[in-house]
Amino acid sequence: MVYVVILILFYSIFIYIGEDKVMQPPEDVVAAEGDTVTLDCTFQTSDPSPYLFWYKQDGTSRPQFILSRVKGDKGKTEDEFKERFSSTLNSTMKSAPLKIQELQLSDSAVYYCALRPTVTGSSRSAH
Numbered sequence: 001m002v003y004v005v006i007l008i009l010f011y012s013i014f015i016y017i018g019e020d021k022v023m024q025p026p027e028d029v030v031a032a033e034g035d036t037v038t039l040d041c042t043f044q045t046s047d048p049s050p051y052l053f054w055y056k057q058d059g060t061s062r063p064q065f066i067l068s069r070v071k072g073d074k075g076k077t078e079d080e081f082k083e084r085f086s087s088t089l090n091s092t093m094k095s096a097p098l099k100i101q102e103l104q105l106s107d108s109a110v111y112y113c114a115l116r117p118t119v120t121g122s123s124r125s126a127h
């Protein structure tokens with residue numbers, strides 16, 4: 001059996017807008033094709049109904065919107081990600097992990113989680 005190893009680059013990104021903050025653990029996730037992975041994302045905000053956004057950035061192209069979540073499973077998911085990408089926002093734990101099922105080679109990318117619908121200009125790589 002041929003085992004294809006997929007590397008998902010995952011950098012930490014901190015976006016501050018007022019007191020709001022998003023924390024992604026700096027981490028490379030290595031998984032095999034067909035696996036299921038969960039990318040963590042926790043946040044701090046005074047907003048009682050925060051929206052969380054997940055983006056995928058492949059190479060040098062612009063970050064691509066995957067999904068947004070507000071309270072539980074509510075939110076929007078882009079059609080092309082509906083089948084294998086999911087997230088549930090837990091307001092108690094202040095987390096919205098992204099779950100990717102049946103990994104494909106094309107899933108290799110940098111994934112961002114953000115409290116605002118754009119990630120332009122505020123990203124930096126982990127130390």
Ligand SMILES: *[C@@H]1O[C@H](CO)[C@@H](O)[C@H](O)[C@H]1NC(C)=O
Nearest residue numbers: 072088089090091092093094
């Ligand atoms: C949030 O996470 C906690 C701890 O895992 C769990 O007990 C709780 O039921 C979750 N809340 C929701 C709304 O899923």
